[in-house]
Amino acid sequence: MATDSWALAVDEQEAAAETFGKLNLKGEKAEKPKPESNGTEEPESAEQIPSKDGGKSEDDDKEDKAAQSLLNKLIRNNLVSNTNQVEVLQRDPNSPLYSVKSFEELRLKPELLKGVYAMGFNRPSKIQENALPMMLAEPSQNLIAQSQSGTGKTAAFVLAMLSRVDPANKYPQCLCLSPTYELALQTGKVIEQMGQFSNIKLAYAVRGKKLERGQKIPEHIVIGTPGTVLDWCSKLRFIDPKKIKVFVLDEADVMIATQGHQDQSIRIQKMLPRDCQMLLFSATFEESVWRFAQKVVPEPNIIKLKREEETLDTIKQYYVECHSREDKFRALCNIYGSITIAQAMIFCHTRKTASWLAGELYKEGHQVALLSGEMMVEQRAAVIDRFREGKEKVLVTTNVCARGIDVEQVSVVINFDLPVDKDGNPDNETYLHRIGRTGRFGKRGLAINMVDGDHSMQILQRIQQHFSKKIAQLDTDDMDEIEKISK
Numbered sequence: 001m002a003t004d005s006w007a008l009a010v011d012e013q014e015a016a017a018e019t020f021g022k023l024n025l026k027g028e029k030a031e032k033p034k035p036e037s038n039g040t041e042e043p044e045s046a047e048q049i050p051s052k053d054g055g056k057s058e059d060d061d062k063e064d065k066a067a068q069s070l071l072n073k074l075i076r077n078n079l080v081s082n083t084n085q086v087e088v089l090q091r092d093p094n095s096p097l098y099s100v101k102s103f104e105e106l107r108l109k110p111e112l113l114k115g116v117y118a119m120g121f122n123r124p125s126k127i128q129e130n131a132l133p134m135m136l137a138e139p140s141q142n143l144i145a146q147s148q149s150g151t152g153k154t155a156a157f158v159l160a161m162l163s164r165v166d167p168a169n170k171y172p173q174c175l176c177l178s179p180t181y182e183l184a185l186q187t188g189k190v191i192e193q194m195g196q197f198s199n200i201k202l203a204y205a206v207r208g209k210k211l212e213r214g215q216k217i218p219e220h221i222v223i224g225t226p227g228t229v230l231d232w233c234s235k236l237r238f239i240d241p242k243k244i245k246v247f248v249l250d251e252a253d254v255m256i257a258t259q260g261h262q263d264q265s266i267r268i269q270k271m272l273p274r275d276c277q278m279l280l281f282s283a284t285f286e287e288s289v290w291r292f293a294q295k296v297v298p299e300p301n302i303i304k305l306k307r308e309e310e311t312l313d314t315i316k317q318y319y320v321e322c323h324s325r326e327d328k329f330r331a332l333c334n335i336y337g338s339i340t341i342a343q344a345m346i347f348c349h350t351r352k353t354a355s356w357l358a359g360e361l362y363k364e365g366h367q368v369a370l371l372s373g374e375m376m377v378e379q380r381a382a383v384i385d386r387f388r389e390g391k392e393k394v395l396v397t398t399n400v401c402a403r404g405i406d407v408e409q410v411s412v413v414i415n416f417d418l419p420v421d422k423d424g425n426p427d428n429e430t431y432l433h434r435i436g437r438t439g440r441f442g443k444r445g446l447a448i449n450m451v452d453g454d455h456s457m458q459i460l461q462r463i464q465q466h467f468s469k470k471i472a473q474l475d476t477d478d479m480d481e482i483e484k485i486s487k
């Protein structure tokens, strides 16, 4: 069996069954306690999910996306910069388009402005410049907004919710839906931080929360997962949906990965008053997200911020012909022996190869970090953080694990195995994302692809054709030749 197909088989299994299996990221389903511990003894009607026995279910997809999103949030401590223009589509094209360059211009309540500054925000982010005036306008307007993770969406809608709350009214006035319990907690933290000087209280509507039957909750903002929020609004009546002024649907792209969540969100939306402000946020905007967005947000304004495009223009690409993984490792050692590599990311196809390789590199004296699918998402965030701080020089990872993670300072990327999709075809998008650079971070980079066997050679050729960029051969037994590539 060729190395490639073996690796492929293992990877498929990993991706489908194990990678996120050990993460505590099952959203509300995982947190669901036994009925007797809920205190409410409600049946589970609103919470049915599809069975998991048919291979990779939509729930696995959701966990995959939710894990990625959470990981990005945990490791990010500032804005992702973007030089692309914001695209704004107003519901009423005749109304003037406002954008703000400072938070003062928004005329926020002083305690809220204090909260914003306490978070270290000096000026609105690109998406906030347009989204905030729209969200805070009177009478309220609906909004669908899409921009890459890390561009300031959460902070924007949190500010909108906080500014619409009347603290004197002790009942829920804002409702925010998140795809999983963990993501709800992250948004909750932002609400608490930004609202620290306002007398605004927050409740989490997640499974396991014990409440007395017949009780009405006094908190001003409720954040939770769709199934529980639906129960709280309908059967359990902890919330009066008719009093909700702002309804936020966060991470819509993650949300729609579960059919149940879509239906529940739509059912909640139908209970809200007509003049309730509806806001929907998503990192991506594929057709399915768009269809869902239009169902839950009537007459919307739309704001889009394109992701900065990655290109291969400033990347020198090479391939090395090998015959086995040991051979690849020797080639890798020769490269390390010939050029100075500040920090490198090495991608493997399977977890098994990644841990083997990390072990071998460690034995050679390298400071290696391993990012593995067995780790909890918080542990993975910690590994990435250490690597970003330069505490380790080599990060070995599988693709499933590192998807969507940006470590900008890495100038050398080694594809120990080439990226392929589930069907064994070249995964061009992943290739580009692993080694590409945005215009802004247009530093020169080096990418080295390890090829072993005919199949991976074909993959390499197809990647080369796809991007119309030459990938030159590198002889790793020729030290002089290796030295040249770093010049």
Ligand SMILES: Nc1ncnc2c1ncn2[C@@H]1O[C@H](COP(=O)(O)OP(=O)(O)OP(=O)(O)O)[C@@H](O)[C@H]1O
Pocket: 069, 072, 073, 076, 077, 078, 079, 080, 119, 120, 121, 122, 123, 124, 125, 128, 147, 148, 149, 150, 151, 152, 153, 154, 155, 156, 283
């Ligand atoms: N105006 C601002 N100035 C400085 N930092 C900001 C500003 N707005 C947000 N941030 C910070 O930037 C980071 C990303 O912001 P935020 O979480 O709101 O983005 P996001 O688009 O919602 O991302 P995600 O979809 O991953 O949640 C956070 O650390 C946040 O505190």
